[in-house]
Amino acid sequence: MQRQGKVVYEPYQADAERGRNVNGMSMAKTIIAILVGVAIDDGLNNSETDLISLYLPELRIEQYPRVEIRDLLRHTSGIQSTNGDIRATLNNKLLDLANRELSFSGDRAFRYDNINYHLLTLILQRLYQKPINELIEEKVWPPLELEGASIVTSAGYCPLLCVWAEFQQT
Numbered sequence: 001m002q003r004q005g006k007v008v009y010e011p012y013q014a015d016a017e018r019g020r021n022v023n024g025m026s027m028a029k030t031i032i033a034i035l036v037g038v039a040i041d042d043g044l045n046n047s048e049t050d051l052i053s054l055y056l057p058e059l060r061i062e063q064y065p066r067v068e069i070r071d072l073l074r075h076t077s078g079i080q081s082t083n084g085d086i087r088a089t090l091n092n093k094l095l096d097l098a099n100r101e102l103s104f105s106g107d108r109a110f111r112y113d114n115i116n117y118h119l120l121t122l123i124l125q126r127l128y129q130k131p132i133n134e135l136i137e138e139k140v141w142p143p144l145e146l147e148g149a150s151i152v153t154s155a156g157y158c159p160l161l162c163v164w165a166e167f168q169q170t
Contacts, residue, residue, distance in 0.1 A: 034140060
């Protein structure tokens with residue numbers, strides 16, 4: 001909180017030091033989108049129009065099989081997640097896609113749902129055969145000259161939803 005241009009109150013979580021930790025939350029979606037572009041540039045997938053079933057064959061989406069990577073990026077996949085999905089992933093549990101069926105509808109309207117980026121993260125991890133935190137540290141931080149940044153945790157609904165990027169103080 002500020003008063004007359006001066007900070008008078010700054011709350012921090014117990015494990016956060018002033019100015020060191022940034023909770024990325026939905027900002028992480030931008031990082032995932034950047035990594036999708038990097039994967040295309042690296043030749044690991046053809047384009048944003050690739051079907052997600054090419055990369056996540058265990059998904060059973062017979063009722064609407066033309067879900068593309070760009071549909072996940074735009075939140076227009078028609079995916080319908082459940083409260084159980086939210087609870088599980090907010091408790092740092094990745095969704096096990098092999099043992100359940102995700103429901104996709106034909107409704108292609110924008111519907112903000114973090115599970116879209118959860119699926120993108122799974123695709124990226126499979127393409128690179130690396131955890132998402134390593135991908136970020138290898139493909140995103142260096143070009144931005146943020147080599148001192150690190151990922152403290154990579155779990156959560158979109159495994160970046162609860163990411164903390166810790167920057168070295170200078």
